[in-house]
Amino acid sequence: MKPYKRMKKLAFILLCFMLILVARLAQIQLIQTESFSRHHINLIEASVRQRTQEMVIDDGRGKFVDQNGEPLTHHSSLSLVMFPFLKELKWPSDKVASFVGMSEYTLKDKLNKASEPVVIEKEITEAEMKSINSLKIPGLFAVPLQKDDGGHFAEHLIGLTGQNRDLLVERYDERLKEGELSTQTSVGITGLQSAFDEFLIQEEESKLLYHVDRQGNPLFGLNVKYTGAPNPFYPVKVKTTLNKEKQSAVEKIVDSSGLKQGGAVLVNIENNTVEALVSRPEINEVKPYGDGGVYNRMLIPYTPGSVFKTVIATAALEQLPNVENRTFNCSTNIYGKKAQKDQGTLSFHDSFAESCNATFGQLGKDITAKDEHMIETYAKKLGLTTKAGWSGEVFHLQNFAQLPEEKKGMVWTDNTTKSPNAISQTSIGQLNVKASPLELANMMATIGRGGKAYEVRAVDKIQYKNGNTLFSFPKQELEGGGIKRETAEKLQMLLTGVVEEEKGTGRRFASLPYEVAGKSGTAQISDKKALVNKWFAGYFPRENPKYALVVVDLSVKDEEAKTNGVFYDIVNNVYELDQQSKRK
Template identity: 25%
Template structure:
């Protein structure tokens, strides 16, 4: 009995012990289940950290386009080189020295430093600094080396296909204070809310190497792409401006330059450029200021446009009245106001005063004809005392210096008072657009890339009506005489009537506060519009202190830029050169040429023969038999001897362009979708793509134009070369 008693007691002890332990375990289980933690560690968070994996779903920053849809800023694929160093991972860098030897030349980095990086211990992988954002071609070169453990992270980078094209307008992107990509300058910065992207992500349960586990449930937060921005800029006109300014920059090395081309009917900015410039792909920046909108300076005689228009509007201008040029004395002021040649031109008419840019003429208009109060009112009407409101960041405004009589008089001819180039452009639209002053703008519309829905649309806005249509026309007529007979002669363009005004502004020395003196120590500028009777383009160019020596003239680089850009742009817009004179008794200009009928679908050989017999020059492009398209277009008026380009598809051989006109080259580029660059004036003399070379869509065509005589000599040489080959 005693023995059984002892056994029962032992059994009970074991049972109680088991129950106690079970209770503790059960309690612990329920505690963990309830609190979801153990030893102060949140088990769900621990599990997620250990097994829950996440991959980024990259979003795309919005593209920026010109008005025809050509990309000006876009995201392109980029790759970052990754080296896996964990030795128990199946594929890792096995020989750091050999890997560094092969990678260093491609990545342009120090081989020794790279080797040390690849020898790192206790890390799974490293990112190679010199291998960030590499191009696809570099990636392919590295892949061809077949280095174990080297892989790539795919991403994207911002790319500006036209390099230093409108760089101060577009700006650039980079890493912000939060180490995230964002716009840091220009439209890239001001439109960050619209252009900016937001990455998405996908989460799943995975192993230690981030391989997804079976039956894992994915959770996806989709990426949000940036909006698409369309500008008023025209890629072709902007390229004309950039190229002309780059040439002037190289030759004359000015302190700074600015150029603006606008559509005066709408206020659209078609081109805008500042120098010094930079390439946003390289970020080689020395100047962060967009001088076109952010720099105010004394305009010089371009200001006379608005004083003249005000005097005409107030009916106090008589162009046939005479005044004594040379100097003009103000009461109580010792030093008189002088004309730029000091001596003047004797007794001349006010129209002649405008043509010769007489300061005396405009002093009389301001003081004796208009009166200071009326002149000041017109400065406001023309918007010269406030910002234009253009949709670009960091617009500045000038300062109207109008306290003392001398300041009021000098303001009339552009001295003392300061304005920005964009303020002058806006004011000049009133003269070019029948009295209606158009607010300048750059952003055409903003679209949702997914739906194509227009989120923001810009309509032309009339900023004011400072003058009447009749005044605008009379002002243009007088400004045309400036170009024909006066200081604007270097700005004349053959075949087109140009109205405009020159400017030579004094520059203040930042150290002394006094005006600089010396040959070329001025800002030389020109405001011009064409064609005069119905201006399609309005252009302002300013060159600050070009490096010139006597007797070189400061207006030369300005005239070179204006005439080449304006002429190229007018031709690009298919604005036909005007007839200079009408025949006796004619009231309207004659319609010249015969309309071209559609040739599409015709046999190329038959059509070419027919055109040749009719006195035209057919050029067949392609090895097909049937005409797919042609230039000029159907209905275009053709003169005898003009070229007609017939595209038949297939392989296209480059023709000999020697002797071709600028318009012929534009038509060829349009028909074959080439990217042309044309330099010089006259007719084609040189081309980068050799005759009979196969050309493809998107090829770059560079053509140098020369005078008719030089082009004829080049054409003769080309014929001789062809004869030698044939012989």
């Protein structure tokens, strides 16, 4: 009986094992074919990929171009593609080699080393493409390829894409269920890639493919299949307001300067559009959130220091009669004690040019005495407490924002007591005051154009693949923004004095080919480490303003700041590019 019982136990164990095996096979082949394990692997797609060799011609995701239609994140090229099975065939390799400008030996060597489709990295002409394809060689094609440029150009503004199942489900659950999208579909994670993801999301890749056996040999003959819908409308193009040449120049200037944290933003005053935007540090694509490099610092508020005196000057001009004829004791600081730098007695105009803290500490108290909310009111008029970026209705999207990562600035926290000292500190851009570089650039654009305030656009329109417009973003006034023309003209004189006056804090910029008006700022953020935020915000040319520019070097020692050098070089470079454009 004992052997019989052991046999029964063994049979039972074997039966359990078989049932588990069958259940596992059913799970793999029938139940969880499209979402296997906690990693949600699509087993059908994985199986097809395992026995398929392919060459992606276009990933199907929408693309970004600059204001002139120049591609920003990709480029198209006519290239030769060779599939590995070609090495087993006889074909006119000498003739093909002559088309691509390389020796027959080199061409065949590249093929012999290939285990998957290989692209010959030499662009060919359209005529050469037609000639190569007319040979009708199995496994050899001349095709237009869309190639990713690596994602480093205007990376903070354009943003990152990646595979993220949670985001896919959150945004496109129904399309996933219906099979329109797969778990391998890339989505926009940051920047414009995220904001415009619904328009950019890939419909279908365009690719050449063929099926192989375990040894890599053709499974169904030598026919290479083309997949991809020949759709004249998709993928779309997002036409940004960036100027590719200026963006490239600003990136080079910022990087060569050694500016490690901060950046620059250049705004076209007439259209109120971003022509260049650079944020540093660069994005670490392996661990984008690890060192904070993924954050666009041009959209984040920081302590602005004396640049904020522009707000106090605006309020004083409109609310304090005869302020332009007053004089101020600049031998003292904002607390009435002896100042580190004795500037003597200064007029209102000279106080702004030389950035006298005592003057603006007093003016802040004077305007607050009239209305305790006066500083906040004028900060809003100049766009420093409202998001500067374009927002509005786009089709079914009620609150679409071009720059959803943007944070708005502030003047006071909710629990701040408006004591005389707190008002003085606030009036010189310290204490709780925060403003983003984009907001400050928009403030300078508002003053430069004569007081009208608009939202800043980073995208002009969304275009179909054939070039027709899907949606155009209109110029929109900034809610609650704008100042009187008369006030703007007086501010222009004050900002000019910063550069023109002998003791002006922006005197360095007087030698530039474009005349500059602007305001410097040095915000103390750490007394212990002697760290500051070093700013210069301005516009140019002075007489007929075309550009507003803000440069900031964050958390740096004052004497090591790169701000002025970067601002100087950008203006110089923009001037040279404008002159080149006129000569064309």
